[in-house]
Amino acid sequence: MKHMLFMAWQHLRFYKFRSAILVMGLTLTIALPIASHLIISKYGASLRSRANATPYILGARGNRFDLVLKSLYFGDADLDAIYLEDVNQLERSKWGTAIPLHLGHTAKDIPVVGVPVAYFEFRQLAASDGRVDFDLGDVVVGSIAAEELRLKVGDRILTDRKSLYDIAGTNPVNLNVIGILKPSGTADDRVLFTSLETSWLLDGLMHGHADPEHSSADAHGKGVAYHEVTPENRSSFHLHAFPAETPVTAAIITPKDQKGATILEARYENSDTLQLQECSLIIEEILAMVVQIQTFFDTYYVFVLIATLLFVGLIVVLSAQLRRAELETMRHIGASRGYTIGLQTTELAMIVAMAGVLSIAITLLGLQIAGQYLNMA
Amino acid sequence: MVQFTDVEFTYPDRAFAVSIPELAVDDGQHVAIVGPSGSGKSTLVNLIAGALIPQKGSITTCDTKLTGLDDAARRRFRLKRIGMVFQEFSLLEYLNVRDNILLPFRLGALTMPSDANDRADQLAQSVGLDRHLTRYPRQLSFGERQRIAICRALITSPSIVLADEPTGNLDAATTNEVMAILTDRAKASKATLIMVTHNIELLNRFDRTIDVTQFATAAHQ
Numbered sequence: 247m248k249h250m251l252f253m254a255w256q257h258l259r260f261y262k263f264r265s266a267i268l269v270m271g272l273t274l275t276i277a278l279p280i281a282s283h284l285i286i287s288k289y290g291a292s293l294r295s296r297a298n299a300t301p302y303i304l305g306a307r308g309n310r311f312d313l314v315l316k317s318l319y320f321g322d323a324d325l326d327a328i329y330l331e332d333v334n335q336l337e338r339s340k341w342g343t344a345i346p347l348h349l350g351h352t353a354k355d356i357p358v359v360g361v362p363v364a365y366f367e368f369r370q371l372a373a374s375d376g377r378v379d380f381d382l383g384d385v386v387v388g389s390i391a392a393e394e395l396r397l398k399v400g401d402r403i404l405t406d407r408k409s410l411y412d413i414a415g416t417n418p419v420n421l422n423v424i425g426i427l428k429p430s431g432t433a434d435d436r437v438l439f440t441s442l443e444t445s446w447l448l449d450g451l452m453h454g455h456a457d458p459e460h461s462s463a464d465a466h467g468k469g470v471a472y473h474e475v476t477p478e479n480r481s482s483f484h485l486h487a488f489p490a491e492t493p494v495t496a497a498i499i500t501p502k503d504q505k506g507a508t509i510l511e512a513r514y515e516n517s518d519t520l521q522l523q524e525c526s527l528i529i530e531e532i533l534a535m536v537v538q539i540q541t542f543f544d545t546y547y548v549f550v551l552i553a554t555l556l557f558v559g560l561i562v563v564l565s566a567q568l569r570r571a572e573l574e575t576m577r578h579i580g581a582s583r584g585y586t587i588g589l590q591t592t593e594l595a596m597i598v599a600m601a602g603v604l605s606i607a608i609t610l611l612g613l614q615i616a617g618q619y620l621n622m623a
Numbered sequence: 624m625v626q627f628t629d630v631e632f633t634y635p636d637r638a639f640a641v642s643i644p645e646l647a648v649d650d651g652q653h654v655a656i657v658g659p660s661g662s663g664k665s666t667l668v669n670l671i672a673g674a675l676i677p678q679k680g681s682i683t684t685c686d687t688k689l690t691g692l693d694d695a696a697r698r699r700f701r702l703k704r705i706g707m708v709f710q711e712f713s714l715l716e717y718l719n720v721r722d723n724i725l726l727p728f729r730l731g732a733l734t735m736p737s738d739a740n741d742r743a744d745q746l747a748q749s750v751g752l753d754r755h756l757t758r759y760p761r762q763l764s765f766g767e768r769q770r771i772a773i774c775r776a777l778i779t780s781p782s783i784v785l786a787d788e789p790t791g792n793l794d795a796a797t798t799n800e801v802m803a804i805l806t807d808r809a810k811a812s813k814a815t816l817i818m819v820t821h822n823i824e825l826l827n828r829f830d831r832t833i834d835v836t837q838f839a840t841a842a843h844q
Contacts, residue, residue: 579701579730582731585730
């Protein structure tokens with residue numbers, strides 16, 4: 247066996263190009279369906295996990311998938327806002343508790359999300375450095391965001407202007423980093439969290455008066471590029487809107503019990519302006535579509551597999567014909583037919599083994615890359 | 624010693640047959656097999672090697688009655704006792720010179736001796752190929768390739784070396800060089816040399832010449 251392995255390896259090594267094509271062809275045929283199945287399965291599990299930890303989302307009427315996905319994963323938010331009063335009203339009904347979210351801003355292209363401090367407890371997020379009980383102008387940074395932006399407690403980060411041509415718009419805010427979150431393996435790792443008040447400041451609904459010693463904040467924006475909240479000028483900031491009309495993008499709703507869930511669902515079912523969506527149902531609906539696409543790809547992969555096997559078979563047959571003289575020489579010298587068949591089988595087994603190892607490596611790499619891009623736990 | 628007694632062989636398609644009532648080759652003899660194309664030279668070599676088995680009669684090679692052995696035993700016998708040299712060199716392109724010489728030990732029926740590498744290197748040195756041990760056949764001349772084939776035939780220290788027109792593809796100068804190496808090496812290892820050739824100029828190098836025309840019979844209808 248040792249000699250057969252030696253001979254097979256020498257053959258594969260000598261005809262490197264042909265061997266590499268066979269290995270790569272088989273690797274892709276094996277790795278693609280396995281990797282896509284694993285990635286989709288892991289992504290599905292990750293989506294379900296976050297959805298199951300988020301019972302309902304309350305938001306403005308519109309695309310329900312957008313509302314749920316953007317509230318869970320903080321994507322580019324072009325959702326219509328609702329009033330904070332809508333959320334407070336639900337809380338006053340005692341049928342459930344609500345955690346409002348306010349999206350729509352970024353800092354160096356990373357989402358800035360306005361939340362109450364209760365959000366951290368709800369998501370079981372804790373600081374690895376600093377604290378989470380933010381005040382106006384403070385920011386708590388997710389672990390990956392902190393790594394990408396190289397932020398630490400005490401640093402400042404300037405929010406992005408909404409549009410380069412937004413001359414009449416609101417100025418950015420230079421946020422003060424007060425805490426870095428422990429990694430959670432969720433979308434929360436890639437976010438900058440501020441208080442709801444800070445997100446309203448970013449909306450231009452609040453302004454303050456400058457402290458000439460420390461502040462660059464100027465409510466009139468004359469010659470000042472950005473706002474900065476400091477301990478000295480914090481008290482001068484105030485809201486320029488009715489508190490009941492302050493906007494939020496959505497709210498995470500946790501019904502008190504099953505009865506509360508039923509009542510809340512009924513309440514918002516016929517609302518003209520609001521919708522209440524059960525996250526797990528929406529995610530299952532999305533995953534059902536993904537499964538349909540997966541089924542299509544599975545069929546496609548079966549055809550690719552058949553084509554690849556035919557291709558490999560053709561190469562094996564052609565190779566055996568090309569090697570007829572060589573194999574006859576071996577038999578003339580004294581090799582058995584079993585030996586020459588075994589030799590060719592060993593070569594094929596080595597190619598399949600190499601393709602298998604490469605497939606595992608590619609699958610693991612794919613899972614790692616997908617994990618980074620898809621917020622998978 | 625090679626002994627043929629009342630041998631009759633016909634190919635399965637019955638297109639060609641040989642009949643050899645009596646043929647003996649002594650140990651250590653150098654024998655040339657001659658005859659026109661298609662007269663049965665290669666058939667005779669294959670019968671001696673046990674690669675073909677006659678329908679009648681018996682063949683004894685090196686005190687072993689080949690006609691009484693099964694296929695596996697004949698293959699083992701061939702690997703152990705017979706070295707073969709072919710006209711087309713029949714080297715494996717993907718093995719280097721040393722591994723081509725060691726090929727008989729890698730075909731599954733013989734145990735590779737611990738000094739096999741040294742033996743291969745010595746053989747290569749004796750035919751002037753010691754500087755090319757790690758090169759591949761394509762990188763060598765025809766003469767050098769045939770010298771590798773001779774080393775491969777001798778690596779198992781065979782009792783008989785069968786050569787089927789080993790100089791058929793070589794020019795005159797290289798033919799002389801290869802013939803000198805083949806006969807010298809066979810003599811040095813006290814092996815019987817049986818060689819098919821068309822080249823009558825080479826016949827004076829042999830102890831004896833066998834013309835196979837006498838053995839060929841008409842095709843059976």
